Ligand code: 13P
């Protein structure tokens with residue numbers, strides 16, 4: 267999805283890191299309790315050090331929902347996260363994304379038109395009253411609203427299992443989008459087999475499935491993926507294990523199941539942080555997730571050997587768009603009384619998306 271971020275003035279793009287630090291510190295002090303900065307674990311250190319709260323996408327949505335005081339919530343993360351924060355905060359609280367081009371390629375793999383087409387196609391061959399749509403947090407507010415209207419819920423990588431259990435307790439089938447890997451990994455962990463799942467390809471008629479497939483499948487998995495996590499391959503696990511026979515492999519559930527099946531532990535970014543902290547000193551730990559988090563964990567645990575499973579660095583290019591220059595720019599504008607890069611979700615979409623988000627918050 268094209269979102270246009272205006273180029274920043276040269277005094278930000280050409281600034282020295284130390285000057286940006288001074289500007290951000292001064293703006294933060296001037297704004298005081300009117301400002302709250304949220305940082306997702308994939309953010310660069312130069313940004314993360316300013317976060318008032320850090321978290322995975324679930325944790326940050328909880329913190330945003332509980333954040334009643336600040337007038338400005340600056341979200342150092344990606345667009346879908348800022349949208350969710352806008353939905354969960356009060357109307358007079360303004361959510362700001364420092365770079366409007368910080369999207370998520372996975373979230374862009376499912377749009378409202380294709381999901382509505384899929385739903386209508388399913389309705390021709392199954393009873394959609396017995397199908398619950400579940401959307402991963404990594405999706406537009408429009409899709410969260412669709413899910414809210416159709417009786418479904420949002421999930422994140424830390425609660426997908428609980429949400430799928432909830433959904434299958436009230437229906438026979440789940441349409442899960444946009445990440446096929448999170449859906450498949452969660453389904454397998456719940457005891458479903460590959461035969462219970464089908465991949466819905468939105469570029470094909472009827473998702474590329476026969477009527478019998480739609481009827482038989484318990485989990486219909488949207489053909490979407492994260493280009494960062496899909497890079498991890500079983501060969502990476504094998505190479506790590508060959509070097510560290512007693513090493514620990516931890517994967518994010520957006521990685522393919524061939525990798526997750528070989529991993530010792532699978533979980534969200536927050537889970538990965540806790541798992542690394544809990545590992546004994548001296549452990550070799552291979553992590554399948556975004557490189558900024560892996561690098562931070564390596565720095566924070568010098569007594570453990572924390573490495574990325576993929577030796578070729580694997581950053582999330584959109585998370586990376588948020589840098590100290592953009593943070594300084596939005597904060598200095600706020601000090602001047604100008605709100606730049608506000609993320610707003612129109613009221614009707616927000617109301618239904620809130621239903622889907624609040625269902626998730628109630629389930630877990
Ligand atoms: P978490 O829910 O683990 O924070 O992951 C979000 C994300 O975008 C991972 O790619």
Ligand code: SF4
Pocket residue numbers: 344369370371372373404492493494495520556582583584585
């Ligand atoms: Fe999206 Fe993948 Fe980046 Fe997460 S790591 S924000 S899923 S592109």
